[in-house]
Amino acid sequence: MRGHRLVCAAVVIAVAAGSTGCAHTAQVAPPASATVVSEATLSPSVHVSLRVERYRIEARTVAELKAEISRIGPLTQTDGFRYAARTWGSFGWRYPRAEGPAGCETGPISIDVEIVQTFPDCQACSAIDSLARTYRSWIFATRSHEEEHRAIIMATALQLEGAIAHVGAATSCAQLDTAVGIAANEVLQAQAAAHAELDQRTDHGAKTGALLQEQKRTPHGAPGPGCIPGCGRPR
Ligand SMILES: [Zn+2]
Helix, strand or coil: CCCCEECCCCCEEEEEEECCCCCCCCCCCCCEEEEEEEEEEEECCEEEEEEEEEEECCCCCHHHHHHHHHHHCCECCCCCCECCCEEEEEEEEEECCEEECCEEECCCCEEEEEEEEEEEECHHHHHCHHHHHHHHHHHHHHHHHHHHHHHHHHHHHHHHHHHHHHHCEECCHHHHHHHHHHHHHHHHHHHHHHHHHHHHHHCCCHHHCCEEECCEECCCCCEECCEEECCCCCC
16 A cells, blocks of 8 residues: 555454354364365455365154254354254454554455355255155255355455454554454454344244154154254254
């Protein structure tokens, strides 16, 4: 930038993990059966990478599917429950610190976001006539729900860029770093609230179709419902 110079050689890099309402850090990594990485640029300074992981499930009935998810689905640190799917976002931001007329300025900002989505993959479920339709409908709704979490993460990345740019400058670089940290933290807190609101409104996707319905027999022989939310915990 004209008239600006770098105060220090190293860029300032901060990384914060944010997440989805469906799950946070997995303590036990499920066996990934496939990984897909894609890259996208939301704006000239916001870069997003997406990795999709799938963990294999063997099941022949809804009950077995639910049991497997309860056994090896992504585990949360927040509530200790396993979920069928998870979307996790990690944010990094950097700026070179440039000295200008207004003091220490951020200079060109760069935002990097890494999103990891984890989904179950039950190939056997799709091959069993009695289970295929239920499974496909449920996994479609589960993916749709996780996409809503991904949209929140991507919107957050753009908000981060705007919030850091709004800080602009401070009298010292230390004060600038502090102000940027405060601004970024506010954005990330809003992100957490957005994920929580989505999960509360949809019951972790259950109200939008991510619900496994199991036919149970009552003592009189009539079927009764038994459910598991797609991204929510088993019930
Ligand atoms: Zn969710």
